Amino acid sequence: MSATIAVLPGDYIGPEIMQAGLAVLKAAAAATNFDYQLKTYPFGGAAIDATGEPLPAATLKGAQAADAILLAAIGGPKWDNATQRPEAGLLAIRKALGLFANIRPTQVLPALVPRSPLKADIVSGTDFVIVRELTSGIYFGEPRELAADHAIDTMVYQASEIERILRAGFELAQTRRNHVTVVDKANVLATSKLWRQIAAQVATDYPTVTVDYEYVDAAAMKIVQQPTHFDVIITENLFGDILSDEAATITGSLGTIPSESRGISGPSLYEPIHGSAPDIAGTGKADPLSMINSIMLMLRNSFQANATADRIAQAVAVTLAAGIMTPDLGGTATTKSMTKAIIEQITTKEAMY
Ligand SMILES: NC(=O)C1=CN([C@@H]2O[C@H](COP(=O)(O)OP(=O)(O)OC[C@H]3O[C@@H](n4cnc5c(N)ncnc54)[C@H](O)[C@@H]3O)[C@@H](O)[C@H]2O)C=CC1
Numbered sequence: 001m002s003a004t005i006a007v008l009p010g011d012y013i014g015p016e017i018m019q020a021g022l023a024v025l026k027a028a029a030a031a032t033n034f035d036y037q038l039k040t041y042p043f044g045g046a047a048i049d050a051t052g053e054p055l056p057a058a059t060l061k062g063a064q065a066a067d068a069i070l071l072a073a074i075g076g077p078k079w080d081n082a083t084q085r086p087e088a089g090l091l092a093i094r095k096a097l098g099l100f101a102n103i104r105p106t107q108v109l110p111a112l113v114p115r116s117p118l119k120a121d122i123v124s125g126t127d128f129v130i131v132r133e134l135t136s137g138i139y140f141g142e143p144r145e146l147a148a149d150h151a152i153d154t155m156v157y158q159a160s161e162i163e164r165i166l167r168a169g170f171e172l173a174q175t176r177r178n179h180v181t182v183v184d185k186a187n188v189l190a191t192s193k194l195w196r197q198i199a200a201q202v203a204t205d206y207p208t209v210t211v212d213y214e215y216v217d218a219a220a221m222k223i224v225q226q227p228t229h230f231d232v233i234i235t236e237n238l239f240g241d242i243l244s245d246e247a248a249t250i251t252g253s254l255g256t257i258p259s260e261s262r263g264i265s266g267p268s269l270y271e272p273i274h275g276s277a278p279d280i281a282g283t284g285k286a287d288p289l290s291m292i293n294s295i296m297l298m299l300r301n302s303f304q305a306n307a308t309a310d311r312i313a314q315a316v317a318v319t320l321a322a323g324i325m326t327p328d329l330g331g332t333a334t335t336k337s338m339t340k341a342i343i344e345q346i347t348t349k350e351a352m353y
Pocket residue numbers: 017072073074075076077087090254255256271272273274275276277278279280285286287288290328
């Protein structure tokens with residue numbers, strides 16, 4: 001049966017990297033007989049322009065009905081002062097689909113070690129995953145208020161929300177190196193104190209997993225000082241948002257890192273961890289790898305289409321090893337020429353698969 005994929009291109013570089021990712025998917029699917037159909041919906045700023053809403057009802061309905069959702073990126077200066085912001089649509093789709101677990105891998109590919117801002121001996125071998133709580137915490141808490149003389153944001157966590165994200169992280173650790181780091185600010189925040197209590201209880205169900213605790217400020221330091229220390233980091237929404245951009249940067253570029261957001265059931269949403277990069281939109285400098293890597297993650301986790309994903313992974317590795325990369329990684333390729341090179345690798349008969 002054909003897989004249905006909801007496609008949300010979004011804003012600024014969003015449509016550019018989505019077009020690149022879908023071209024790579026098309027080539028790999030043809031080479032490996034992966035059968036799929038795409039349904040494209042307006043989302044974010046593009047949807048505000050078209051319908052007045054960042055998440056139109058038809059887009060949500062299409063996303064709910066799909067087997068998986070691909071999102072590029074939304075937002076940008078065009079809507080910064082609008083009554084409705086694109087970012088509200090992003091938070092709304094995550095909440096509406098119950099996508100509470102955001103999985104953000106941080107892996108340094110050998111070809112990219114020299115592109116990292118860190119020294120090779122520190123960054124080599126880095127391979128960890130940030131499991132970020134995505135549908136609660138300060139991005140959703142009430143009360144929230146913006147007045148001329150004060151502003152309020154509220155960080156709220158229910159015990160059940162903490163427990164389910166911790167369990168998702170521990171289960172992931174069991175498939176990896178059995179090491180969890182719970183990142184919080186338990187020396188100050190009540191929500192973090194509750195995280196630690198629940199983490200200690202949950203840990204007893206996973207006796208093979210080693211657990212350690214880090215305050216978020218110290219964890220931010222350790223990510224650049226000793227990134228190989230980490231296997232699975234579990235943390236709340238805001239801390240995960242910040243740490244995952246930092247972690248992405250040590251791999252060479254924010255422009256390569258994908259993510260999966262999953263719920264208890266229903267389709268997962270796959271997206272780059274970065275935003276719409278308005279500063280480079282239209283210049284051909286956008287790195288398509290974050291979108292291509294998101295598509296690979298979708299193929300593996302939602303469709304078990306490992307042969308199709310492997311075909312893309314191999315083509316990307318050969319392309320990078322040949323020094324073909326976009327300016328964020330120090331290269332001179334454009335979004336289009338990089339994508340073309342990857343597609344050539346996928347379709348070439350000589351490639352070693
Ligand atoms: N999931 C989403 O759709 C997200 C949306 N945003 C929104 O995106 C807009 C821009 O936010 P920024 O703070 O500028 O963050 P950003 O992540 O869009 O860009 C940060 C820096 O990384 C670079 N960059 C990002 N992706 C890249 C790629 N694929 N290739 C090469 N370079 C890349 C950009 O050029 C920029 O210098 C804002 O409206 C923000 O709210 C931000 C984060 C996530």
